[in-house]
Amino acid sequence: MARRRPAGEPAHDERPAGGEPTHPGGRPRDAAIDEAIILATRERLVRDGYGRMTIGDIVADAKVTRPTLYRRWRNKFELVVDALDYGFRRQRDMYTVDLSELAPRDALVEAVRRLDPAYFNPDAMVLMGNFAGEASRTPELLEILRQHAVEPRVALVAEVLKQLQERGAIGVDIDTRIIAMMCFGSYFAAFYAGEPTEQLPERVVAVLWPVIASASPAGG
Secondary structure: OOOOOOOOOOHHHOOOOOOOOOOOOOOOOOHHHHHHHHHHHHHHHHHHHHHHOOHHHHHHHHOOOHHHHHOOOOOHHHHHHHHHHHHHHHHHHOOOOOHHHOOHHHHHHHHHHOOOOOOOOOOHHHHHHHHHHOOOOOHHHHHHHHHHHHHHHHHHHHHHHHHHHHOOOEOOOOOHHHHHHHHHHHHHHHHHHOOOOOOHHHHHHHHHHHHHEOOOHHHO
């Protein structure tokens, strides 16, 4: 079945009829070219948003040809999905601390720090805002934002909270997901309020910890 083009996705950005297949056989892909295209896509998403961004702009910025791009992605929508995944993969590569080795409270502070959308990309808030702004014209964008940028971060903190429950550090009746969502939302509140986020993880945990910590020694 042919893929339905999301509403608002320009037809001229589709792979031309008779164009090269997405993943043909032959020589292996060049990772440097892949990254150049992804980075150009992310920059255009911040500057222009999804609706105004074109494949022509991306190939010009990345200094590649259209056939080079279409060998890797069939259309703009699929490219954007990978561009979001790239950001979270790079963020995970920056983690240097094993949370299981930290004291419970310190582990939660570090987990909340990793929620920050700008952890890897300083322009992440603008990028995510552009996606949300396109929701009425291209609702599929909001869904991929949820799946590829929001859910991985919320799930990370929820999992850390579950591990802290298993360690006896926080109450077993705590709703780990709602706490993770509240922590994630604190970054957006700080962004729109114009407040710095450097100390936000510690401040958030300072409020939460007395409420969620177990009375057992592990909760200290």
